[in-house]
Amino acid sequence: MISQKAQYALRALIELAKAPAGEARQIGEIADAQGIPKKFLEQILLDLKHQGIVLSKRGKAGGYLLLRPADNISFGEVLRIVDGPLAPLPCLSRIAYRRCDGCADDSACEIRRVFARVAEASRAVLDAATIADALVDDGMLRRSAGA
Structure with a gap:
């Protein structure tokens, strides 16, 4: 499961x-449109700004806007920023690998072999699905089916 924070981040994007x-959007506009608590949204947008996903503008016409096109921001990238590794087991993580408790040999682990397939399939879908896809009816479904 993804966290509530990750869901809010995706909805804000x-x-x-x-x-x-x-055109920049103010935090209050985003929060109201997506039903996101304003204080929580402020922190999320700050995190996304530090990671180069959004840009903030000051002034009367200020607010937040995407720093990159929506079709260049994947769900997988956002989830990694907000929730960390996508892997279902720590021994499958590409960015935060660690051996599972009680496991003596990754290569002989039967559980790892099955979840490795799950991790690869999840990564493929999440890294292919973009924010732009979410704006198109069934966009993610069509794109994922073709993968």
Whole structure:
């Protein structure tokens, strides 16, 4: 399962993607449109800003906007930023590998072999699905089916 914070991050990015190019959206607008608590959203957008996903603008017409096109921001990237590794087991993580408790040999672990397939399939879908896909009816389903 993904965290509530990750769901909010994805919803905020989808809301930003709906804005006309170059037009910033204020936190209050995003929060109201997506039903996200404003204080929580502030922290999420700050994290996404530090990771180069969004840009903040000051002033009367200020707010947040996407730093990159929506079709260049994948669900997998956002989930890794917010929730950390996507792997279901620590021994399958590409960015935070560690041996599972009680496991003597990764290569002989029967559980790891099955979850390795799950991890690869999940990564493939999440890294292929973009914020832009979420704006298109069944976009993620069509794109995933073709993969």
